Amino acid sequence: MRLIVAGTSGRMGRALVRAIGETEGVELAGALERPGSEHLGRDAGELAGLGPLGIVVTDDALPLVAAADGILDFTAPEASVALSELAAQARIVHVIGTTGFSTAQIARLDAAARHGVIVRSGNMSLGVNLLAALVRQAARALGPDWDVEIVEMHHRLKVDAPSGTALLLGQAAAEGREIALAESAVRVRDGHTGARVEGTIGFATLRGGTVVGDHSVILAGPGERVELGHRAEDRMIFARGAVKAALWGFRRKPGHYGMADVLGLQPA
Ligand SMILES: NC(=O)C1=CN([C@@H]2O[C@H](COP(=O)(O)OP(=O)(O)OC[C@H]3O[C@@H](n4cnc5c(N)ncnc54)[C@H](OP(=O)(O)O)[C@@H]3O)[C@@H](O)[C@H]2O)C=CC1
Ligand SMILES: O=C(O)C1=N[C@H](C(=O)O)C[C@H](O)C1
Numbered sequence: 001m002r003l004i005v006a007g008t009s010g011r012m013g014r015a016l017v018r019a020i021g022e023t024e025g026v027e028l029a030g031a032l033e034r035p036g037s038e039h040l041g042r043d044a045g046e047l048a049g050l051g052p053l054g055i056v057v058t059d060d061a062l063p064l065v066a067a068a069d070g071i072l073d074f075t076a077p078e079a080s081v082a083l084s085e086l087a088a089q090a091r092i093v094h095v096i097g098t099t100g101f102s103t104a105q106i107a108r109l110d111a112a113a114r115h116g117v118i119v120r121s122g123n124m125s126l127g128v129n130l131l132a133a134l135v136r137q138a139a140r141a142l143g144p145d146w147d148v149e150i151v152e153m154h155h156r157l158k159v160d161a162p163s164g165t166a167l168l169l170g171q172a173a174a175e176g177r178e179i180a181l182a183e184s185a186v187r188v189r190d191g192h193t194g195a196r197v198e199g200t201i202g203f204a205t206l207r208g209g210t211v212v213g214d215h216s217v218i219l220a221g222p223g224e225r226v227e228l229g230h231r232a233e234d235r236m237i238f239a240r241g242a243v244k245a246a247l248w249g250f251r252r253k254p255g256h257y258g259m260a261d262v263l264g265l266q267p268a
Helices: 011-021 061-066 077-090 103-112 126-141 164-177 236-249 259-263
Strands: 002-006 027-032 070-073 093-096 117-120 147-154 201-207 213-221 224-232 255-257
Touching: 002 011, 002 061, 002 077, 011 027, 011 236, 027 061, 061 077, 070 077, 070 236, 077 093, 077 103, 077 117, 093 236, 103 117, 117 236, 117 259, 126 164, 126 213, 126 224, 126 236, 126 259, 147 164, 164 201, 164 213, 236 259
Parallel strands: 002 027, 002 070, 070 093, 093 117, 117 255, 147 201
Antiparallel strands: 147 213, 213 224
C-alpha cells in the first residue's frame, strides 16, 4: 500500500515515516508540508532520522494523491478538512489523527466520507481505545451519582484543549450513560461555578514539559472512587496505529470509521 504522510516535519509526521519504514506491506509514496514550510525540498527519511529515502517534501498534494493508496494525516483541522476532499475524490484512504475539529469541520469530514474512506480517532493507540471500552462499561455499571471527571496532561506545545483523547473518553462515558456529550460536557471551570450538576462530565487540562499524553478518568461516587488511566510513553504507538488503520481501510466501502472499528472494540 502506497502511503503519503502529511505534516511530515511535525512530531507525528516524523514518527509516521518511521512506522511506515518498519511495516511490511506499506511504502512511503509522498511527503507533504504546508506552502512556505522551511522543510520543503528536504528528504522525508532524513527528517525522520532514517537517512535518505528519495522522497522529497512537497506542498503539491494533487499529484501525490493521484498516485497513492492512502494518506496519514496528523496536521491541523483546516488542513485535514481540505485533504479529506482531495482523498475522497481520488478514492484513497484518509487516516486522520488531527484533533481540535469544530462541529462544522466534522460535518465536512462526514460529507467527504460519503465518497471516501476516513478512519479518524483522537487517539490511535491500542491502550487508549481499550480504555474507552472500559470507561463505557464502568459509566454504564455505576449510576449517575458517580461523577465522571477526565484529566489530561500534554507537552507545552499542544495547541488544542481538551485533547482529542479526553473528548473520546468523554464520549465513551456519555455512551455508557446514554446521554449526549455535547449537552453534558463541562470543558472548563473558573470562578464561582456553583455546585457540580449531576450527570455532567467534567474535563481538566494540564500543559507542560514534554509529556507525550496522560489521561485519567475518575468516577467519583459516594465514599469511593474508581480511576482508569493511560500514559503514552512514545509517539510510535500512535504512528503504528495509524499505519494499521490505513491497511484496514484499504478497499473498504466509503464511511467515517474510528479506531474502535479497526481494533474490533465496538460495543455489542
Ligand atoms: N490521534 C492520535 O493518536 C494523535 C493525534 N495527534 C494530533 O496530531 C496533530 C499534530 O500533532 P503534532 O505532530 O504533535 O504537531 P506538530 O505541530 O509537531 O506537527 C503538525 C504538522 O502539521 C503541519 N501543519 C500545521 N498546520 C497546517 C496546515 N494548515 N496545512 C498544512 N500543514 C499544516 C505543521 O507544519 P508547520 O510546523 O509548518 O505548522 C507540522 O508539520 C495534533 O492535532 C495532535 O493533537 C498527535 C498525536 C497522536
Ligand atoms: O497533541 C498531542 O501530542 C496528542 N494529541 C492527541 C490528543 O489530542 O488526544 C493524542 C495524544 O494524546 C497526543
